[in-house]
Amino acid sequence: MSVRSRVRYWLDEPVPIVRLEIVRIAMPLVVLGFMWARVTHADHWLGAAGFRVPDLGGDWRQPLYVPPLPAWAAWSIGVAMVASGVATSIGWKTRASAFVFSATLFFGALSDRLAAYSVSKLSPVIILALAIGPAGRMLSVDGWLHTRRTGKHWKTERPSGAVRFLQLLPVTLYMASGIAKARADWLHEPLVLYSQIHGSYQTPIAYFLARVIPRPLWTVLQGAVLTFETTAPLTFAWRRTRPFALVFGLGMHAMIGLMFGPVVWFALLMITLLVAGYLPEPLLARFIDLTSRARGPRGDRSSTSSRRDPARRARRATSREAS
Amino acid sequence: MKKRTREAFERSERRAAWTRRASLALRTVAVVYLACIALDGGGCSWPARGLPRPLAFFTQVAVLFPRAARATIDYRAEAWVCSKNEWVELDTRPYFPIDPNDKENRFNRAMHFFRDNRKTMHALDRYLVRSHDERPGDDGIDKGERIGGVRMMSLRIPIPPVGSQFERYQRYPLAHYPKTERKYFYRTPESLRARRCGADLSEGD
Numbered sequence: 001m002s003v004r005s006r007v008r009y010w011l012d013e014p015v016p017i018v019r020l021e022i023v024r025i026a027m028p029l030v031v032l033g034f035m036w037a038r039v040t041h042a043d044h045w046l047g048a049a050g051f052r053v054p055d056l057g058g059d060w061r062q063p064l065y066v067p068p069l070p071a072w073a074a075w076s077i078g079v080a081m082v083a084s085g086v087a088t089s090i091g092w093k094t095r096a097s098a099f100v101f102s103a104t105l106f107f108g109a110l111s112d113r114l115a116a117y118s119v120s121k122l123s124p125v126i127i128l129a130l131a132i133g134p135a136g137r138m139l140s141v142d143g144w145l146h147t148r149r150t151g152k153h154w155k156t157e158r159p160s161g162a163v164r165f166l167q168l169l170p171v172t173l174y175m176a177s178g179i180a181k182a183r184a185d186w187l188h189e190p191l192v193l194y195s196q197i198h199g200s201y202q203t204p205i206a207y208f209l210a211r212v213i214p215r216p217l218w219t220v221l222q223g224a225v226l227t228f229e230t231t232a233p234l235t236f237a238w239r240r241t242r243p244f245a246l247v248f249g250l251g252m253h254a255m256i257g258l259m260f261g262p263v264v265w266f267a268l269l270m271i272t273l274l275v276a277g278y279l280p281e282p283l284l285a286r287f288i289d290l291t292s293r294a295r296g297p298r299g300d301r302s303s304t305s306s307r308r309d310p311a312r313r314a315r316r317a318t319s320r321e322a323s
Numbered sequence: 324m325k326k327r328t329r330e331a332f333e334r335s336e337r338r339a340a341w342t343r344r345a346s347l348a349l350r351t352v353a354v355v356y357l358a359c360i361a362l363d364g365g366g367c368s369w370p371a372r373g374l375p376r377p378l379a380f381f382t383q384v385a386v387l388f389p390r391a392a393r394a395t396i397d398y399r400a401e402a403w404v405c406s407k408n409e410w411v412e413l414d415t416r417p418y419f420p421i422d423p424n425d426k427e428n429r430f431n432r433a434m435h436f437f438r439d440n441r442k443t444m445h446a447l448d449r450y451l452v453r454s455h456d457e458r459p460g461d462d463g464i465d466k467g468e469r470i471g472g473v474r475m476m477s478l479r480i481p482i483p484p485v486g487s488q489f490e491r492y493q494r495y496p497l498a499h500y501p502k503t504e505r506k507y508f509y510r511t512p513e514s515l516r517a518r519r520c521g522a523d524l525s526e527g528d
Contacts, residue, residue: 041421044421044429051419051430051433052446053433053437054446056443059440061437061440064377064380109380110377112429113436115427115429117427118384121384122384125356161349165357173360173384173385175361175364176361176362176385177385178364179361179365180365180366180389181389183365183389184389184390185389186389189390191485194482194485195392195393196388196392198392198480198483199395199396199397199426200397200424200494202492204491207492211486211489214485214486215485218485262425262427
């Protein structure tokens with residue numbers, strides 16, 4: 001098979017929609033957790049009550065000047081953000097709510113550069129992918145209403161560019177982040193990790209580890225993180241190394257969340273993407289079979305266990321090539 | 324009957340064609356987005372130069388903790404108290420209530436990004452003075468006291484050596500830190516302080 005055919009096959013191959021549903025359920029909650037401090041002070045965040053950076057007329061640090069909103073508008077956006085986020089998470093009018101949620105997140109990130117972090121920049125794109133993709137078909141209010149109306153379940157597998165995008169996103173982030181680290185200090189400064197765990201982000205766990213971990217181990221951990229990030233495209237692409245990469249990634253983000261205070265929301269965002277994108281199919285299959293059993297005998301019963309049948313995969317690939 | 328079937332068939336063909344085009348467009352956008360993230364991480368400035376700035380902003384997500392910290396940085400402010408003719412620490416947290424106790428606070432972020440931008444620093448100066456005068460919070464200065472201006476600084480607290488016993492980070496009053504750890508970035512011009520206080524100033528800084 002040529003590279004192009006392989007890519008097309010990979011993109012068009014039916015994938016378990018539950019991957020998208022994991023993101024749909026967990027991501028809005030993570031994002032709202034991050035945004036909560038902002039939303040509860042919406043008049044300071046988006047309105048005129050707080051400090052606003054003036055219009056700097058094209059300064060590189062100000063991607064777009066958005067004038068302060070009246071207090072009522074700032075609070076309205078906060079309420080819309082929370083309502084649409086909750087609706088997306090429970091899968092109620094999923095597409096519309098995800099579009100609204102994504103729009104409020106885009107606005108929030110652009111309106112206030114001072115309160116914008118990686119979560120602010122990544123989350124609108126991820127939620128937009130949910131809005132475009134077939135999210136809200138399983139474990140959702142929409143799915144339940146559909147079944148009640150038609151007597152059928154939506155398919156649990158189908159081709160989805162959104163799932164593929166959400167699988168590629170963390171790997172691209174790791175690779176880019178690893179390259180940036182290697183180009184900066186991580187290859188010649190032995191204590192970059194240690195130097196980052198002081199200051200106002202420091203949690204009790206970080207404080208404890210800063211005192212007990214010996215100097216060489218900090219350098220070993222730093223090397224392990226750098227290797228993991230720069231090789232992520234290979235380790236996540238190759239089936240044999242994927243489980244190890246997944247476990248390392250989850251462990252790394254768990255430690256980041258435990259050691260860096262407010263960075264916990266970014267850690268949870270990445271954990272959600274990793275679990276949704278790379279949880280092994282046997283585990284997903286078991287989960288889908290369980291939910292299918294709970295949903296009863298109606299509708300589509302295909303599950304990922306049949307996708308693991310090599311004969312079926314080969315037949316599908318052959319028929320696709322022939323077509 | 325045949326005509327109706329053909330119309331339905333053509334309609335579904337047209338819809339399928341549009342779906343294919345939309346799918347191709349979305350895939351292209353996704354590839355460009357991911358490529359921009361990768362290029363930005365690699366230090367390439369094409370995305371920043373080629374994309375409109377609001378779009379490029381959303382691709383600048385990968386460069387996380389690339390450099391070793393030389394010191395723990397904290398940003399603080401002092402206010403010129405008119406009645407005392409002296410600088411007193413001004414706790415900015417009541418006026419920046421989002422994440423008040425860590426460096427994700429908007430005052431810290433304003434200082435981090437814009438400390439060398441005079442226009443923003445003047446705006447910050449005005450905001451702090453006005454906030455204290457109009458809706459004073461628990462900022463360390465008596466509510467009745469007028470303030471004429473602010474000076475803003477970073478604290479550069481040394482990172483303890485590995486393996487040493489040290490105290491966990493906590494926020495201390497400014498007086499706790501030696502003068503060598505303070506770096507001033509902005510001070511309200513003396514003439515403006517005098518005008519705001521409505522009197523001559525004795526200190527000649």
